[in-house]
Amino acid sequence: MSTTERPRILVVGGxxxxxxxxxxIQKKMRYGEATVTVVxxxxxxxYQPFxxxxxxxxxxxxHVVVPLRRVLPKAEVLTGRVTTIDQDRKVATVAPLVGEAYELPFDYLIVALGAVSRTFPIPGLAEQGIGMKGIEEAIGLRNHxxxxxxxxDSTTDEEIRxxxxxxxxxGGGFAGxxxxxxxxxxARDAAKYYRNVSREDMRFILVDAADKILPEVGPKLGQYGKEHLEGRGVEVYLSTSMDSCVDGHVVLKNGLEVDSNTIVWTAGVKPNPALARFGLPLGPRGHVDAQPTLQVTGTDYIWAAGDNAQVPDLxxxxxxxxxxxxxxxxxxALRQAKVLGDNVVSGMRGFPQKEYSHANKGAVAGLGLHKGVAMIVMGKVKIKLKGRLAWYMHRGYHGMAMPTWNRKIRVFADWTLAVFLKREVVSLGAIQSPRDEFYEAAKPAPLPAAAKPVTAEKADKAEKAKAS
Structure with missing residues (x-):
């Protein structure tokens, strides 16, 4: 972390x-005008859609992640958490990965903490559930x-199998x-390589408390998505929820009970709970209350956008x-970020703020290779697509929305190679605990019973026994 006399723009969340x-901000800013610090x-x-x-x-x-230091070479990037914000002193407390927390002064503040998984106090969920908010969870799910x-494939115990x-x-939204x-x-592709496992042996269950899935693309496409998944053997239970999953025993409100080692939780998101410690005005669901200019209500030096902000839809x-x-x-989020960046620079220079206004362009969702749904909004006309064409729209939109050309090219290269090469079906679960094998090899071998050292106390007891 460097010290500077220039104004500091603190970005909380990368x-x-x-x-x-x-x-x-760095694109619009003049040389030396301010220091941008991202924590x-x-x-x-x-890039969560991928x-x-x-x-x-x-x-x-x-290829799904973008390194901050590479993309923001002129910014300070601090790996840690902002735990509190003192608005009177304009100071943030930063807790680094290691070492003591320290204070970081700022002149302008951007709150971009995003959202976390919305969970409920369901017995067993914390111990058994797998989220889908980070790349670590996606890798873990694949390996799992x-x-x-x-x-x-390896067991003869039918219950374990x-x-x-x-x-x-x-959760039946986009993520689920x-x-x-x-x-x-x-799993269908992988089963081809197992002697004792077929797709018919597997049971996939999708549960949602709402009465439909994929609400973002409308009821008709949502119904198509449900029927499509059911056609592939997925059991879809709507208007129900999970009561418990202790030790993998899943109990649903509709009375269904199953045993499962894999419980994936994608039942919505909520604003990052850390916002409650920042002293900012919050809405009824915990979002930062922002104006159409993306300025936090009641301030002229704090901005917020994305999943952690409630922004009026003009x-x-x-x-x-x-x-x-x-x-x-x-x-x-993409469009708000650009307006927010422009407004921060305008705020530094004393210029008026611009209001954020954007008409919905639609939504796209992929349901596996060559399968998807899409709703494209063009003015007052809604174009609804399904199947392979919608899948192309899904990949095209998100491929181009991926930040940086470096990552765009890598993602499209992955897709191109997949056309000619078969999907990898190897599990690297041991990567989560890479030292286990080395530990087993390096730990001292147990001494045989005859070679165990005799303590002084035992030797003394033996001598007394002989004397008696």
Whole structure:
């Protein structure tokens, strides 16, 4: 961390909004005008729409993340967490990965912490659940699913086998539907290489408390998505929820009970709980209350956008919906970040702020290779697509939305190679505990019983026994 006399723009969070806002500011800023400091627990940004494809092995995990220091070479990138903010003193407390926490002064603040998984106090969820918010979880899920196939192929215990081949996904939004579609696709391909495992042996279950899946693309395409998944053998249970999953015993509200080693939780997100410690005005669901200019209500030096902010949807409100808010998706996050960056630079120079306004362009979702749904909005016309064409739209849109040409090219290269080469179905689960084998090899071997050293106390006892 460097010290500087220049004004400091502190960006809390290095996700989609944090990365793009910092890039925009550095692009618009004059040389030496300010210092941009980005603080995040990870040194990279994760493009979350590609997590299902990473979990299925369609994209290399390294290509789904963007290294902050490489993309922001002129910024300070600190790996740690902002724990508190003192607005009166304009000081943030940073807790690094190691060492003592320290204070970091700032002049302008961008809050871009994003969201975390929304969970409920369900017995067993914390111990058994697998999330899908980070690349680590996507890699872990892929390795875990393939390990279950390994277990089922190698055991003669029917109960172990049944539990290993039952996969439960909770949440039918984009994350849940896309993930179960991709993972089912991967498992179907992988089963070809196992003697004792077939797709018919597996059980995939999708659960959602709502009465439909994929609400983002509308009821008709959502119904198509449900029927498509059911046609592939996925059991879809709507208007129900999970009551417990202790030790992998899943109990649903509709009375269904199954045993499963794989419980994937994608039932929505909530704003990062750390926001409660920042002293900012929050909305009813914990989002930072922001104005159309993306300035935090009541301040002129703090901005917020993305999943952790409630931003008025001016287009929706002009159409008559007075309570319209921008939905938390990549489409809005990208565009908000650019407006936010421009407004920060304008704020430094004393110029007026620009309001954020964006009409929804639609939504796309992939449900596995060559399968998808898409709703494209062109003015007042909604074009609905399904199947292979929608899948091409999904890949094309997100491929171009991926930050940096470096990552765009790598992602498209992965897809191109997959046309000619078969999908990898190897599990690298041991990568999560790489020292286990070395530890077993390096730990001292136990001494044989005859060679165990005799302690002085035991020797004394032996001498007394002989004397008696």
């Amino acid at each position: 996700g989609y909004v944090g990365l793009y806002a910092a890039r925009r 995040d627990p990870r040194s990279y940004m994760t 997590l299902p494809e990473a979990a299925a092995g369609n994209i290399s995990p390294r 699913v393939l390990e279950q196939l390994d277990k089922a 049944r539990k290993a081949l039952t996969f439960v996904f909770v 539907a896309e993930t179960i579609g991709e993972v089912e696709d991967m 287009v929706g409100r002009k159409a008559g919906n007075e309570n319209a808010w921008c939905p938390p998706n990549a489409q809005h």
